[in-house]
Amino acid sequence: MADQLTTPLDALHRELGGRMVDFAGWAMPVQYPSGIIKEHTQARERAALFDVSHMGQVSIEGPEAAAAIERLVPADIQGLAPGRARYTQLTNETGGMIDDLIITATGTGLFVVVNAGGREADLAHLEAHLPDHDVRLLADRALLALQGPAAASVLAAMAPEVAELAFMESRELTLSGLEVRVSRLGYTGEDGFEISVHADHAQKLARTLLANEQVAPAGLGARDSLRLEAGLCLYGHDIDATTSPVEAALTWTIGKRRRSEGGFPGAERILRELQDGPERRLVGLKPEGRAPAREGAGIFDEAEKPVGRITSGGFGPTVQAPVAMGYVENHLREPGTRLMIELRGKPVPAEVTRLPFVPHRYHR
Amino acid sequence: MARYFTKDHEWLDVTGDIATVGITDHAQEQLGDVVFVELPEPGREVAKGGEAAVVESVKAASDVYAPVSGKITESNSALEDNPAMVNEDAEGGAWFFKLELGDKGELEGLMDADAYAAFLETIE
Known part of the structure; x- marks a missing residue:
């Protein structure tokens, strides 16, 4: 593909023997020579390193950003303490989903991660509905996911404060001399972290992590089998513009206050389905x-x-x-x-x- | 015994009227970890190019076509219990099925090992 996008780890994937495929316009490794089952087991038993730099990282700054973005999602974002993250969805007027995303309260604003396939449309949607805020695609950031029971000890050996993070907590810290944002969450069902790092330093960080004998690389194939076993939805497959959060068994992501107040796109259908049950x-x-x-x-x-x-x-x-x-x-x-x-x-x-x-x- | 190859990445060993059929090492590598194999029942008539078996990896399902016409005489039930054999021994113990050749003339269009190796070069 002529204008295929590549992540800052592209050369490393090829060096590791990654089988590159097109995913949402990006050249991504579906697997390495070890194969999907071994990579899957690596994440369940030790720690697997995934490149998820194709996902869109967005910062939203400006007054009352949490209140503003609540006009687009059904989650309670105003109640999110600084350093905490929440899974939610951008809903449309008919109660379906434009995308699913993770929103982190940073203290000064919001840090948002959206799917690769939705990044352009999501960015346009956010910009259109938050005209008074600075909505910025962090195009110079890579995103690495270190997932599995050994992930915490691997990272804590480099930055002890990582051990203090609980699930769905996030903070900026120094890892191996690099300024990063570490969030304790993922897409595998295992304990694990996503690390946002400057693109120029991504390869160095990935190589440092891979040098640990507990860590091995894993591709999109294992990412998919892991998330499926964990019962986590994949946008464009399990959820889309027609499926509501209630139908998708994502009721737990709808904030209690939001259920009484509404005020998000598609609230009429979503609140009705909460009351009466979905079809x-x-x-x-x-x-x-x-x-x-x-x-x-x-x-x-x-x-x-x-x-x-x-x-x-x-x-x-x-x-x-x-x-x-x-x-x-x-x-x-x-x-x-x-x-x-x-x-x-x-x-x-x-x-x-x-x-x-x-x-x-x-x-x- | 002669070994033939097809452009669908199957191999067949022919001894007398019986052909043993499997998928090539290249095919198993492209598939990745095999998790399920469905084999034809003995006695079934298959036509050249028709669906004969199914092989599924973690990612996707693929059909295995009959490289020649004939009647299935045996299938390798060991694969149903241990599909990973396809990754470990594709061109040996992980054969899929045996068939009695219906038309030996159909062997003429198939490749030998050298021709198959050259064919792989053209698609890499």
């Missing part, structure tokens, strides 16, 4: 046997009536079985419900399963 709901599904159910597969009830569709599915390396997520009619959402998934023209029995498939191990 469909995102659930976990475990198909019988070993054949993975993939995105797009139809879901049927036991009377063979179509009741929904798989939105993410694959083989869970930790679960050692196929795992999937999809929308079903709301009355079928209870764990244990027996359904059928159509795989290559054949019905395969599946059971609605509580999410996540692999328990979260966040440091609370």
Whole structure:
């Protein structure tokens, strides 16, 4: 692709033997020579290093930035103490989602991380709705994710204050002589960190981390299998402009105050669904046997009536079985419900399963 | 015994009227970690180029096509229990199925090892 975007770690990915693919216009490693299963296991058992520099990092400065951005998201951002982060969604007027994102209160403003696929549109959306604020894409920042049970000790050996961070806490500190922002969160279900670092220093930091014997690189393939086992939504697949946060089982992200006050796009639908229940709901599904159910597969009830569709599915390396997520009619959402998934023209029995498939191990 | 290769990255060993079919090392490497294999039932008639088996990696599902026409005589059920064998021994123990050749003339369009190696050069 002629004008494919590359991250500051591009040369390192190629040196490590990364298999580069196009992802939302970016050249990204889907895996390294070790393969997706080993990279996945690395994050579950030790620490895996991911390049997530394709995601959009945005700063929002100006008076009352938290109150201002609440006009665009259903989360309680005004109640976010400095140094704390929250997962939420940019909702649209019909109660669907423009993107999902993490918002961190920095003390002077907000630090926002959005998906690679949405960064241009999200930036335009933020700029249009926050005209009195300085909304800036931090194009000179890279983002590394160090995920897994060994991540904390690896980073704490470089900066002891990292150990003091709890899940969803974030602070600026010096790591290996580099000014970085470290946030204790991620997309794997494991304890872990995302490190925002200047692009010029990203490769140096990545090499320092990879020199630790507990750390190995992991690509987008493992990132996807890890987040699926953790029951975390992928924008454009499990959630999109038509799905509401209530349908997507993201009710927990809607602030208590926001439920009574509203004041975010699509509040009418979202608050109604909170009250009356949605028509469909995102659930976990475990198909019988070993054949993975993939995105797009139809879901049927036991009377063979179509009741929904798989939105993410694959083989869970930790679960050692196929795992999937999809929308079903709301009355079928209870764990244990027996359904059928159509795989290559054949019905395969599946059971609605509580999410996540692999328990979260966040440091609370 | 002669070994043939196809542009769909399959290999077949032919002994008498029986061909043993698998996917090439290049194919398994492109697929990545294999997690599921679906094999044809013995007795099934397959046509050259038709779907014969399915192989799935963590990321995606791929069809395995019959490189020649014939009747399935045996499938390698060890792969169903241990799909990772495909990554470990694609051109040996991880064969997919055996078939009785319907038309030996169909072998003529296939590649030998050298031709397949040259073919791989053109697509890398």
